[in-house]
Amino acid sequence: MTTGKKRDAIFWKDGISIEYDLIRSRRRTVGITVYPDGRVTVRAPLKARKADVQAFVQKKGDWIVKKQRMFAEAPPAPQPPRYVPEEEHLFLGRAYPLDVRRGKKGGVELVDGQFLLYAPAGDSVETRERLMREWYREEAEVVFARRLEACYPRAAALGIPFPGLKIRLMKRRWGSCAPTKGSILLNLRLIQTAEPCIDYVILHELAHFKERYHNAGFYALMDRLLPEWRERRKELNETGVQ
Secondary structure, rough: OOOOOEEEEEEOOEEEEEEEEEEEEEOOOOOOEEEEOOOEEEEOOOOOHHHHHHHHHHOOHHHHHHHHHHHOOOOOOOOOOOOOOOOOOEEEEEEEEEEEEEEOOOEEEEOEEEEEEEOOOOHHHHHHHHHHHHHHHHOOOOOOHHHHHHHHHHOOOOOOOOOEEEEEEEOOOOOOEOOOOOEEEEEEEHHHHHHHHHHHHHHHHHHHHOOOOOHHHHHHHHHHHHHOOHHHHHHHHHOOOO
């Protein structure tokens, strides 16, 4: 059995009050949840006295306010691109503004420091996204192959075979490898990052040809292939690429 929400509040300190929604149910203890939007929910046993619940909230006041401030100061969640004029898009670590123009066939060019996206009349966000993705893929096929050629001599010295290269749009991985098939797979989104980041992912996957797991042997191998790999990994994770 659960009762409806009831609004309540306590005065914490320094003139700050903590408002919360109180929900009673068949539970034995009092629990508190702080949500990203700052809301606070307190769940309490059916027969818990109001004074005891308030005392518990008061006791947890420092933690509640700290969580609320942490959420308030957190950067906003990235918004999906809308592909409208002046919106910036990344290529090899640099941001370029977008200019949308009309074109029957549709296509994308990078000219004079800006993306020119030619889209047919009545196009949609999905159409513009597809056109950008096609352009990124064409560029990735050239850039990734070039960076693999540049990176491979480091791996060749350790007896790692030259791999086949595949490209795919992935949500959670920058790359993967299939040593038994002799290939590596790179995330299409890597084309938006700087070349040193691309090199890091390539060498990371090549290292897995020798060391399958992320163990001490793997990290020692990365130290040989790319001594500054930790800095590259940090840079990659801070790119903001979605």
